[in-house]
Amino acid sequence: MNMKNQLKLANRFREVILNGTWIANTNFKDQLENLDYKIATAKFQNLNTISILAQHIHYYIKGITSVLLGGDLEIRDKFSFDFPPVESQQQWDNFLSHFWKDSEEFAKLIETLPDDKLNTDFVEEKYGTYIRNIDGMIEHSYYHLGQIVLIRKMIENQN
Template sequence: MNNSQQIAARFREVILNGTWIANTNYKDQLENLDWEIATQQFHNFNTIAVLSQHIHYYIAGILNVFEGGTLDIKDKFSFDFPEMKSKQDWDKFLSKFWNDSEKFARYVEQMSEEKLYSVFVDEKYGTYQRNIDAMIEHAYYHLGQIVLIKKGIIENA
């Protein structure tokens, strides 16, 4: 497996199908989660739905660059999402999350070594590899929060 394929596998592991690092992944935590639990406030933490949308926001933003677009995401907007009001809203979001994540992984696994080490949009952002690695690390950070919030909601129900 080349470097791009290894990085893509790490990305899929945290979002879609792995258990090696955290013994779980986003799909495992969210796929059969009732939308009312996903949107339930627990203490003053972000909801599971908001944290999931936050991660998707960055995946979609970087994916847009992979597809030839511009980098339009801004940290200040990364928690601003319309309220989810139904199971249909939740299911639609999850479908987009899984599809965009798989597209993201396919782009990564097809990247040449040269592309991986090239500048991502602007020198201040570092390389493609740095941004992909940051996406993986960021996803694990919020996955841990999701697991704890979910546990807190279910145990207090």
């Protein structure tokens, strides 16, 4: 891979979170930016809330960012859905502001990854390579974006 490929990866990540429409015809920012926190936190049957799903993706972005910055992998799957409740529009808007900022930081870190790093082990061999984890983050984000779109439609059609 060359740096051009890091840019492609970073832009694929930006597409799902910040600005793309190519794969899903939407992205996280498009779905969440002007969303009333009452819809974001509304429970639909036994599904996760939109808020929880967005925070779940943010949790992984923050965790992988820590590693890209030279830190340890401190996130754990078992905690990836545990967040305090969002109880106001201000809290929701503050979360989204961090989500967009942290997503852009993550994308910029991908862009600057050295070529030789992409195919090395991400923290430990069992986690696969850096490129596999970045691709996984993108795919994981699309998976939950689809859920968010469907949950939002179900909630909005219920009212």
